[in-house]
Amino acid sequence: MSDMAVVLGEGSVRVELDESLYPKDAIYGAAYVFIDRCYVHLDRVGDRRIQVTLKAKKAGADSQAFAGEFQNELLGQAWRRAIVDENRKLIETITTRALAGAAGPPGLDDLLAMDIGEETAFEDPLGIAMSWEEKYKKKGKSAEAKAEDAAPVAPQDEKAS
Amino acid sequence: MIELRFHEELYDGFAIDEAVKAYESFATTELSRESGAYVVRVSASPKAAEEGIEERVLCAELSNYALGLTIERVREGGST
Numbered sequence: 001m002s003d004m005a006v007v008l009g010e011g012s013v014r015v016e017l018d019e020s021l022y023p024k025d026a027i028y029g030a031a032y033v034f035i036d037r038c039y040v041h042l043d044r045v046g047d048r049r050i051q052v053t054l055k056a057k058k059a060g061a062d063s064q065a066f067a068g069e070f071q072n073e074l075l076g077q078a079w080r081r082a083i084v085d086e087n088r089k090l091i092e093t094i095t096t097r098a099l100a101g102a103a104g105p106p107g108l109d110d111l112l113a114m115d116i117g118e119e120t121a122f123e124d125p126l127g128i129a130m131s132w133e134e135k136y137k138k139k140g141k142s143a144e145a146k147a148e149d150a151a152p153v154a155p156q157d158e159k160a161s
Numbered sequence: 162m163i164e165l166r167f168h169e170e171l172y173d174g175f176a177i178d179e180a181v182k183a184y185e186s187f188a189t190t191e192l193s194r195e196s197g198a199y200v201v202r203v204s205a206s207p208k209a210a211e212e213g214i215e216e217r218v219l220c221a222e223l224s225n226y227a228l229g230l231t232i233e234r235v236r237e238g239g240s241t
Binding site for chain 1 (some may be wrong): 231
């Protein structure tokens with residue numbers, strides 16, 4: 001069976017489509033465009049096949065022109081949906097970034113609302129405020145350094161003589 | 162009396178109810194559900210006849226209203 005069948009009547013046209021080629025949303029979109037000029041009716045005529053009936057509101061309308069216009073609109077709607085689906089991830093990423101950027105850095109109110117007290121102000125669970133030497137010094141070396149510090153220093157006068 | 166059939170997979174039940182309400186002053190309607198379709202039996206009221214509105218046109222307008230509302234609801238993420 002062909003993917004699309006068109007039956008022309010007097011002032012009306014019946015278009016039968018395959019839903020796997022033209023998604024329901026595309027059919028709805030195309031039908032909506034014609035709703036002001038035509039009486040539009042949708043019906044399911046088989047498994048994954050939808051029949052669209054367009055009947056002109058004004059007498060003497062060219063049903064063949066309606067059929068062609070409807071098919072063009074349908075293709076346009078289906079194509080538009082395909083583009084949206086392809087770019088969905090990109091659009092979502094850009095929107096997320098834009099929203100995050102719009103939020104900006106924390107304001108004065110946000111800073112004032114933070115819980116900074118005597119106990120929490122100097123908490124350093126990740127050890128960020130610690131110096132490099134303090135954080136990575138070797139245990140053996142530190143013991144030697146302590147011993148050197150503890151040893152008495154000879155008076156400078158004796159060394160000179 | 163004209164019988165309109167709206168397939169359940171293509172039309173929204175709420176939209177059909179709204180369409181029936183919108184045209185209730187021009188028609189007497191009877192709603193039912195039969196084998197996967199919403200069925201609306203429409204009879205034009207005397208008021209419609211007085212105003213020169215044909216029953217056939219009234220049904221077509223009601224059907225269009227139901228479809229339009231269905232599409233709008235689908236776009237809003239409603240149903241169907």
